[in-house]
Amino acid sequence: xxxxxxxxxxxxxxxxxxxxxxxxxxxxxxxxxxxxxxxxxxxxxxxxxxxxxxxxxxxxxxxxxxxxxxxxxxxxxxxxxxxxxxxxxxxxxxxxxxxxxxxxxxxxxxxxxxxxxxxxxxxxxxxxxxxxxxxxxxxxxxxxxxxxxxxxxxxxxxxxxxxxxxxxxxxxxxxxxxxxxxxxxxxxxxxxxxxxxxxxxxxxxxxxxxxxxxxxxxxxxxxxxxxxxxxxxxxxxxxxxxxxxxxxxxxxxxxxxxxxxxxxxxxxxxxxxxxxxxxxxxxxxxxxxxxxxxxxxxxxxxxxxxxxxxxxxxxxxxxxxxxxxxxxxxxxxxxxxxxxxxxxxxxxxxxxxxxxxxxxxxxxxxxxxxxxxxxxxxxxxxxxxxxxxxxxxxxxxxxxxxxxxxx
Numbered sequence: 001x002x003x004x005x006x007x008x009x010x011x012x013x014x015x016x017x018x019x020x021x022x023x024x025x026x027x028x029x030x031x032x033x034x035x036x037x038x039x040x041x042x043x044x045x046x047x048x049x050x051x052x053x054x055x056x057x058x059x060x061x062x063x064x065x066x067x068x069x070x071x072x073x074x075x076x077x078x079x080x081x082x083x084x085x086x087x088x089x090x091x092x093x094x095x096x097x098x099x100x101x102x103x104x105x106x107x108x109x110x111x112x113x114x115x116x117x118x119x120x121x122x123x124x125x126x127x128x129x130x131x132x133x134x135x136x137x138x139x140x141x142x143x144x145x146x147x148x149x150x151x152x153x154x155x156x157x158x159x160x161x162x163x164x165x166x167x168x169x170x171x172x173x174x175x176x177x178x179x180x181x182x183x184x185x186x187x188x189x190x191x192x193x194x195x196x197x198x199x200x201x202x203x204x205x206x207x208x209x210x211x212x213x214x215x216x217x218x219x220x221x222x223x224x225x226x227x228x229x230x231x232x233x234x235x236x237x238x239x240x241x242x243x244x245x246x247x248x249x250x251x252x253x254x255x256x257x258x259x260x261x262x263x264x265x266x267x268x269x270x271x272x273x274x275x276x277x278x279x280x281x282x283x284x285x286x287x288x289x290x291x292x293x294x295x296x297x298x299x300x301x302x303x304x305x306x307x308x309x310x311x312x313x314x315x316x317x318x319x320x321x322x323x324x325x326x327x328x329x330x331x332x333x334x335x336x337x338x339x340x341x342x343x344x345x346x347x348x349x350x351x352x353x354x355x356x357x358x359x360x361x362x363x364x365x366x367x368x369x370x371x372x373x374x375x376x377x378x379x380x381x382x383x384x385x386x387x388x389x390x391x392x393x394x395x396x397x398x399x400x401x402x403x404x405x406x407x
Contacts, residue, residue, distance in 0.1 A: 062403025068247035075404030083381040087118035099131035104206040111210035130220035134195040135162035136263040143185040221253035221263035223402030232257040238346030245352035270354030280317040296358025326367035349375035351398040
């Protein structure tokens with residue numbers, strides 16, 4: 001059970017080890033006991049973060065940095081998870097594009113304002129990242145038992161599987177299971193996570209500049225799986241697919257009930273619907289958000305000021321975009337099922353702000369042919385008094401809540 005718990009909270013290492021020259025200085029100052037103690041203090045947060053896998057922090061702040069907003073969830077983990085507080089804040093356009101940080105200075109200022117405005121703790125913060133330059137794969141390694149040899153084998157497979165130069169990457173892996181084949185050789189099933197180092201470092205630097213102490217960096221896909229379902233004892237009969245629809249991208253994660261088997265970022269988000277409506281009605285995309293929620297994909301309503309022709313044009317534009325989203329989902333499902341040992345698809349669970357759009361789940365289910373439902377990001381937490389003030393938008397906090405849960 002301990003092995004499966006460690007997977008869904010798998011964190012990418014900062015990759016920042018202390019320089020050796022600094023460790024060599026204390027002997028020269030042996031007559032002054034205080035300076036060595038002071039020199040060791042900056043290392044404590046890093047040691048604490050490294051130990052977090054074995055000792056759940058009592059309070060964690062999950063932080064999601066999206067293209068259009070910041071979202072945070074404060075969760076206490078003490079036997080069971082309790083959601084204490086959620087907060088979100090609009091983020092100016094252009095700071096984060098496609099999951100990549102373009103303007104660290106502006107993000108740092110926005111984070112500082114966000115944490116101060118909502119009185120968020122600046123320690124024990126876990127950051128989520130999601131980007132197509134982050135790869136998640138599972139594969140088998142046969143006949144390798146020595147740790148050093150396993151490291152080399154995993155790095156070789158990483159170069160072979162993912163188009164990221166090892167020298168530019170942050171790499172982490174976990175042995176999911178170990179069996180023996182017919183010839184007596186060990187067969188290790190490995191979960192691999194690889195990310196570009198510069199992508200991670202830019203977020204870390206912006207958080208540090210804002211006075212935020214990170215205890216870990218996690219994949220948004222793993223956070224989604226934590227929020228939407230606890231790890232099971234045994235492998236499920238069918239795969240659970242969780243999709244968080246963001247502003248300009250959607251995070252897609254597949255679980256076998258115990259571990260994340262596959263994850264990717266889809267280049268489609270709720271803003272695609274806004275742009276489609278804006279073109280159909282010849283208005284600015286920013287003006288279409290209320291109309292999108294009013295129209296939905298169910299029965300049309302007469303409470304809009306649109307003409308019959310405008311209403312028909314709007315509905316056609318929405319459905320065309322949903323079809324585009326459905327094609328991306330089907331492509332991702334097919335890619336997963338082409339992997340060795342993949343499961344049949346049990347259901348697709350939607351979350352994110354756009355997931356609550358009327359008729360979206362039903363339309364996707366009709367197009368894909370798989371059960372699609374809207375998930376509840378609060379299913380694994382006790383909700384503290386006044387923790388959530390707008391349940392209609394709770395899907396926007398799914399990743400942040402998952403980042404705060406410690407399995």
